[in-house]
Amino acid sequence: MATLSSPSFSVIDYLAEERGKDLFRFSTAGSVDDGKSTLIGRLLYDTQSVYEDQVRAIEGKGTTVPGQIDFALLTDGLRAEREQGITIDVAYRFFSTARRKFIIADTPGHEQYTRNMATGASTADAAVVLIDASKGVLEQSLRHAYIASLLGVRHIVVAINKMDLIGYAEQQFRSIEHDFSLLLNRIAQDTGNPVDCVFVPVSALAGDNIVHRSSAMNWYAGQSLLEVLESLPPSRNSRLDPFRFPVQRVIRPSHTFRGFAGQIASGTVTVGDFITVLPSGKTAQVTRIVTFDGDLESARSPLSVTLVLDREIDISRGDLIVAAGSQATVARNLDAALVWMDLRPLQRNRRYLLKHTSQTVPAVITAVNHRTHVGTLQHEAATTLELNGIGEIALHLMRPIAVDLYRHNRNTGAFILVDPETNSTVAAGMIHAIHDSTAQGKPLHGSSGPLTAEERSARWGHRGGVLDLKAPEDLVDLIERDLLLHGFIAVRINADDPSPSSDHSLLDAVVQRVVDAGLIALIAHQPDSDEITAHSGSYTTALAADSPAQAIAAVHELLRRAEIAVNTQKAGLQ
Amino acid sequence: MPVTQIAAQSLPVPIPVPSSHEHLSHLRLLEAESIHILREVASEFERPVMLYSVGKDSSVMLRLAQKAFYPAPIPFPLLHVDTGFKFAEMLSFRDEMARSVGAELLVWRNESAIAAGTNPIALDTRRCCGLLKTQALLDALRHYKFDAAFGGARRDEEKSRAKERIYSFRDSAGQWDPKNQRPELWNLYNARVHPGESIRVFPLSNWTEMDVWQYIHEEKIPVVDLYFAKERPMYVRGEALLPIEQAFVAHRDEMPQMVRSRLRSLGCSPCTGAIRSDADSIPAIISELLSFRNSERANRAIDHDQEGSMEIKKREGYF
Incomplete structure (x- = not known):
């Protein structure tokens, strides 16, 4: 980010850069001694997200040695908390970097505040779990990781704190990393939700590996905590998930207009799409996507829009509008x-x-x-x-x-x-x-009604999704052949062909149909640099140019992480 | 379910995806969340009202309400609590905005306290706020039987606000109990209240001051001229600039000086200091904001009269 002090600062450039930022939410949990407040205070302070009057208001107070700021006072907002010296409730904090805007849901760590942890995790894209390196894995870290996983937080960033207290010793870091990985495996098995984890050795007090990489731990080649948080994908429902739109309100300003207002919970809707209203099961076609700023051709999760349909059907608040092909x-x-x-x-x-x-x-x-x-x-x-x-x-x-x-x-x-x-x-x-189902229900052999996504994935052995490859044609050929051998059904679309895919909306529509049918849309692009990549869902991975075997293995891993490969036996993976 | 451990150094760097639909900026995401909240409240409460304070946050909230119900009009009235100490420019702007968006505007004043000469110098700021703002607000909500009131407060403003829910439950006396807040998960809001109880709703909870200004810029939302720098008469006391709007704030023999200045946040004129500034446009304000070393409420006298004073006011029923 350009700063004001740099002579080249231009507010117009700054605003343009801001438009490119997304929003990333993460939760933290911890109690008095594990350094959580220090860690958050450090993130806020080192990213210049606290104002001087806020720092002045806490200077000279608190429990740290004179001259040091007690960051806990920056974050513990309620009188009861200051009196008791503990965090009681969820506090939301905000900071931004050149790449992202962050919202922290800062929660207490003690068992009696489990509900606050769950609240913080419910909207989080990632959870930062703290472990005190001098104490090893305590139940509290386990609880936070468990609750995050239960609430569907996929990315768990394990910050092993107070490395300064153990002389920045790699061996202790590795041992905690090993033990906690095993625990995370068991947690993921119990919650049924997949977990991706990253371990970072830090010292919040000294500022090691929080914002800037530390020179005190040369054995650690990874990113700082902030760099990790800047590069994780958000775990929002993707635009390629099945379309879900809970109706919040019927908008009827006059007898000539009747629209259904809501926030898209997942997926994409395009004018002309067939939709089904649940629980009634009635079907209609979308004729307009209305917003204050003008009609849209297509809209995706999590936008708030108003849909107009081609026929009068009974729809009220609480109904769920879904894509006709993939019903709830x-x-x-x-x-x-x-x-x-x-x-x-x-x-x-x-x-x-x-x-x-x-x-x-x-x-x-x-x-x-x-x-x-x-x-x-x-x-x-x-x-x-x-x-x-x-x-x-x-x-x-x-x-x-x-x-x-x-x-x-x-x-x-x-x-x-x-x-x-x-x-x-x-x-x-x-x-x-x-446990039960109506006509739109579960995959029962011989049942009638429209096919469900579950029935399709049971038949194909994988879910529908997009695999986007920026790779030379011969590597794409190899990957396509390998997918066929492993039982994946992929439809190849060369994005660089002059027609019809030069029209983005048409390409999107074709891709959507392929995904709705439960197949893999294999989109191939010529790489515009030496960088060869594969992208699926919210994941991107670099492919080794010189090793097709490694590239293919990376694609399989990607399909697994994007949850396209659901049944690994059937799909022929190990 | 498997755990994938990614070595931090090999974490994928997100690359732009071909479709132009993929990227949604943070402002679009915040807007979508706020619209969802506005629609939920309008659908689940009998008598909602929007507290309209004329400031930048209210201006954004009003635009979001227009968006939420378009093409229908805003389905609830606006309420302005007038302490009698609001800047004259704020009042004319208020009337013009309500007219242009076609919303019903209600104005409420604690007339008996105003007639008794209540002001922040005769009393202290806390008791003055208690009578002219909090009491007036509670009276208005009770008078009109409003069961939900939107406010433009944001969590980044102040420490006790950081712990505020989006739906902030108030008992029948309008009071907030910070230790007994309802858990609020996902975007599922508990709208159940007993008769006489109410909620305050904060659709801008997750916006920052910078987000608000950027949105005003992107959406070309009108704001009061007081936010823009120009030569204004001020009482100058050290670093502090006090608007001359009310005669009683002047010390004996104190003479105003013309100072190029603007207001960073709008409150009552006796308690809202101006700042020296050359920022005469929204981009200039944003650029100034990037250089600020103090928070926006640093110039609000009411927030600093005692430790935790915002929390105390909120417990009593303040927004």
Whole structure:
């Protein structure tokens, strides 16, 4: 970023650069001694995100040695917190770098604040888990990683802090890295959500590897914590996921206009698309995508838009509009992971209100399948969950709603439970399994109705998706042949052909059809430099130009990470 | 499920994807989130209202409301709490904006406190705010039976605001209990309140001061002229510049001087200091903002009269 002091600073250039920035949210958790506040304070201070009056207000206060700033005071905002010297509630903090705007959900780490950790993780793209190098892996780090994974946070950045206290010793870092990787494996198995992790040795107090790479640890060749956070992909639902649009409001200013307002939960919608309204199952075609700034030809998650359809069908708030080819499941009986958040324990067969997207339905918990002991990852038999308890439950809804599994969709797979007497939010839930289904339902052999994405992936052995290759033609040939051998069904599209793919909207439409059919759209580009890359979902990987075998292996890894390769046996991968 | 451990040095560097649709800027993402919040509240509450304070944040919030319900008009009224100490330019701008967007504008004043001569010098700033802002606001909400009130507060403004929910629950006395906030996950907001209780809603929670100015620039949103630098008469007290709007703020024999200055945030004239500035356009303001060493509320007297004073005011019902 150009700075004001540099003679070349131009605010017009700065604003243009700002338009290229995206938004990345990460959560942190920690308690008094593990240096979390110091780490956040360091990130804010070293990226020039704190103002002098804010620093002046805390100077000379706190518990650090004179002359040093106690960063915890910068972040602990409530009087009760300052009095007790601990973080109680989720605090949101903001900073930006030349590449990204960041939002930190800063949460307390103690078990009694599990619900705050879950709150912070629910919207996070990544979680920064802190481990005190001088103490090794404590239960608290495990809990934070578990909750992040349960809430579907894919990227876990493990900051091994206080390296200065152990003389920057590589061996201890490697040993913690090894132990915690094994734990993360078990966590991912338990939550059913994949985890990608990166380990960074840091000292928040000394500033090592937080913003700038440290010279104190030459054995570490990796990026600083901030560099890692700048390069991770956001875990938003992609534009190529199935289209989901919960209707928030019917907009009807006059008898000539009737539109359905909502925020696109996943996927893309284009004028002319056929959609289905759930739970009614009625179908229509999109004729306009209306915004204050003019109509759009196409819009993607997470934009807020208003859809106009070609025919009068009954649609109201709470309905889910989906792509006609890839429908959600309409269900009344669900299994879900639950984080209990209320002082009053869970009561089976009591009426709660379930809020899912833009609708609320009465629901009862019919059974507690198990309670998870986060410290040991053991499942225990249970009949209830208490405040901060985590477990899996069976749920019966008073009327059917259209849902997805949480691991497929973080919006249409999530819900909260509200106590109708106290109006408190008592639990957060993530749908793990769907037990019944209507005509739009699960893949049953011989069932009728439109094909679902699940039925297609069961048949093809993989999910639909895009594999974008910037590679010479002979390497693309090799990759295409290898995919065929391994049972992937790919449709090759040469993006550089003059027609029809020079028209982006047409290319997008073709790609969308291929993906909707559950196939792989293999888009090939001529590389414009020596850089040969493969891109899928939110992942990009560099391919080795001189080793086709390595390049092919990297493509397989990419397909796995992008969750296109779901059934590795069937797809022939090891 | 497998865990993939990526060595940090081999992390992929995101490269631009061919389709022009792929990139959504942070402002588009923030806008989409705010519109979602505005629509949720308008759909789930009986009587919502938008607190319109005339400042830059209110201007952005008003534009987002236009966008959220387009092509329908904004489905709730605007409420301005007038302390009697607002700058004259703010009041004319307020009326013009409400007229141009076609929104209903309600103005509420604590007339009895104003008639009794309440001002921040006779009282202290905290008690003055308590009567002219907080009390007036609570009276207005009660009078009109509003059950949800939008405010333009942002989490980056102040430490206790950083812990504020998007839906901030208030008891029947309008008070905030920071230790008993509802958990708020994903974009699922709990809109259930008992009769008499209400919520304050902050659709700009995740915006920063810089985001607000950039959005004003990108969207060409009108703002009050007081934000732009020009020669203005000020009482100069050391570093501080005090607008001459109200005669009672002058010390004995104090004479105003013309100073090229502007306001960074808009409050009541006796308690809002101006800053010396040459920034006479939005890009100039943005460029000035990049050079600032102090937060935007540093020139608001009310935030600093005691440790944690914003939190205390909020507990009492302040926005």
